[in-house]
Amino acid sequence: MIAIIDYGAGNLRNVKHALDLLELKSFITDNPDDLSEAKGMILPGVGAFGHAMERLQEKGFDQKIINETATGKPLLGICLGMQLLFDKSYEHGEHDGLGLISGEIVRFETDLKVPHMGWNQLVVSEYYKDHSITQGIQNDNYVYFVHSYFAKADDEQDVLFSTDYGQRFTSAVMKENVMGMQFHPEKSSKVGMQLLKNFGEMVTREDISGN
Template sequence: MIVIIDYGMGNLSSVKNALDFLGLESKISSDEEDIRNSKALILPGVGAFPDAMDTIERLSLDKIIREEVAKNKPLLGICLGMQLLFENGFEGFERKGLGLLKGSIVKMKADKKNNIKIPHIGWNNLIYNKNDELFNSIEEGKFVYYVHSYFVQNYNDDDLVAYSEYGENKIPGVVRCKNVMGAQFHPEKSGTVGLDILKKFGELIK
């Protein structure tokens, strides 16, 4: 069972629908027992970093997530959910994140002259930094769907699996450190490429 963590700021139904399509058993929940009994976790997210962390801490989900990750349970963060995996975010002001990965979340750079607009909405191709079992079946250069204004910087290069380029912005698209994984784009909205990523994630618990 994969638990999609519900803290009120995620596109939960689209992630659930994608997992259902793949035949992966899943449940949307914020219940501690559900989370602890799961075989893997997905942390989705749409919205602002500070608001998300405020809610996660209010529900005591931060403690539960850290404890389950320490047990080597697979965790996949999606979009804002990926950003929350890092040490801190600077959306308006500095706010601590879950601290599961090294790095800071900062605003992307716009460039009107070259039509680089923020938020970054659309399809970009993935460029690989290293091989990883979640992505070894996906050909480099495949396109995935992004919707965001912030991205991670000052991360460990060893954690970077794949990235995309948007103007001067090198966007870490996929990160992984052992059982902690993140996708800045939306796999559930990225067609067959995204479905393959979710399928590979599901295979980690079989």
């Protein structure tokens, strides 16, 4: 069972619908205690980083997410949810994140139109080309983005996918059981659905192992 975290800043219904289509059992919750019962977690998000972190803290989700991931429980951050995994963001000031991935969130520095909105291509990291999370995914597959800020990971080995938009940026990250996608897999057709399926299988494996 996958918990979709409702902290007032997420695109919850589309994510739930995508998981339902994949026959992955999930539930939406605004109660941090429910995360203990879940076998995996999804942290969606739209809006501003600082406000989202405030909502996580107000509801008590921030420390609970950190504690649950420390047990090995799989976590997927989507769009703003991926950015919240990092140490800090410089969106409208400086704000601390969850600190699960080392790095920071910065604004695009490009002559291209910002926000970066629409379909763009993935480049699979050499570190993950044979990993189960990239099963069925190829270089140059297209996914759907909407964002003005992006992640700069400190460790290249945490970069799952990268994408070009006037500059190369990190479009997905992975560090052990913690992963994030800057794009919206639930809006990214077959490629996005494949990635959600792969995440679901990661959760299933953790379930079988007893974690």
